[in-house]
Amino acid sequence: MPRRQRSNPLALAVLAVLSERPMHPYEMAATMRSRGHDESIRLNYGSLYSTVDGLTRRGLIAPVETERDGRRPERTVYAVTDDGRTEVTDWLAELLGTSTKEYPQFEAGLALMGVLPPDRVVALLRERADALDLESLRLESIVTAATDNGVPPVFLVEIDYERALVDADLAFTRRLADDLERAAIGGVDEWRSFHESGGVVPVGDPNQERSDVPSEAVVEAEEGVAR
Amino acid sequence: MPRRQRSNPLALAVLAVLSERPMHPYEMAATMRSRGHDESIRLNYGSLYSTVDGLTRRGLIAPVETERDGRRPERTVYAVTDDGRTEVTDWLAELLGTSTKEYPQFEAGLALMGVLPPDRVVALLRERADALDLESLRLESIVTAATDNGVPPVFLVEIDYERALVDADLAFTRRLADDLERAAIGGVDEWRSFHESGGVVPVGDPNQERSDVPSEAVVEAEEGVAR
DNA sequence: ATTCGGATACTCTGAGTCGAGTATCTCGGC
């Protein structure tokens, strides 16, 4: 059994458009773009073609014809198979019915922010908040424009979703910046004094170095995390 | 100039731990895990070792010694270089100071949900909401446990962040399920009747097929999106 | 008449990703 892999949503999008009618890859891309799905699903040609290959290998889609127009490159039209039809609904049910852990970049930044001094972090968070504000407005204008064009709101829920997340992110980011500034979170003072008194952990004998660290409590606490 | 690529946060985490002191890859992994960073940054051995290779190639870290313990595999200890030190702070500033577009799986699901009938979607969204509820509790208990263990709250902000997003996601998901059920969003009735009267788009001549589609308005509207 | 941007339609390559696999050592329980 060829190990199923539902990691790449682009494959699901391919199955979905092919459920409507057979197409060649380039047309799939054009269709997705015209529906704004490229806003929610990462789409670029390299991935598209290899995704289509993968789906073909797994028997979820199959080429139905290849046509050539003048001296242009050949176009291969694909159709979804019965297995493919089953897969679309199963996969979609999985996406809509469960929550999968994701790893946003910003979360990594938060986990490692101790490397920078707190004042710097506060300034950066404020910048980020402004960027998120713009992003929220951008999303709003997409919805407004589409609605004015007669697109029924059901087709825009993925944008609403993104906006809800951006707004939550914005609120969190602003709040964190404020809390760090006012040192309203435990450990900020130690973090600050660590950076003010040297900051860079010296490289050398690990054992020596441990006792060189200014704010021992912080390091120990961080290392002692038992989750 | 070797094109910099800051796509993989694991590389940043490697630079960050090596900023503290030189280590061999396996120890880096153990350190990250002990700090709970594997909750925020995707970590597995395959990626770790190739990430370390990449950083070495780009001159951001360098091997300082290789030691062997009995007949065990050799351990190569790496240290961060000056370029590496610059890179950590620059990269971190980028992560904390800007927002990068991400593509959550669920958003893809929302964009394609039209493939399933609305009632099915409502049921699935309810399931997802329950899962998110559990996830929120899990995150809360992580914070509680760590705090009880004496970890200063500053080291837990990335969990707070995740929790804020999960809660926003939960609120959105529940709200959407309700709205779809009550058809409080424009286009749901058309969607429903489309599925009740056949549902599957026939495969065949594209031109014919277009006029076969029961709810023409829906399809046209979706295709007419101009964003 | 010509040219030049943009659309059409893929192809190539190098790099990254991930899980499973390998082999050794350690330590506690019986």
Next chain:
DNA sequence: GCCGAGATACTCGACTCAGAGTATCCGAAT
């Protein structure tokens, strides 16, 4: 004193991904 579970430390290979590159065609403006 031996056995198995878990920790230590990495390796391998199949697959995926991104984005630049290639080649052709069309239409509108020069």
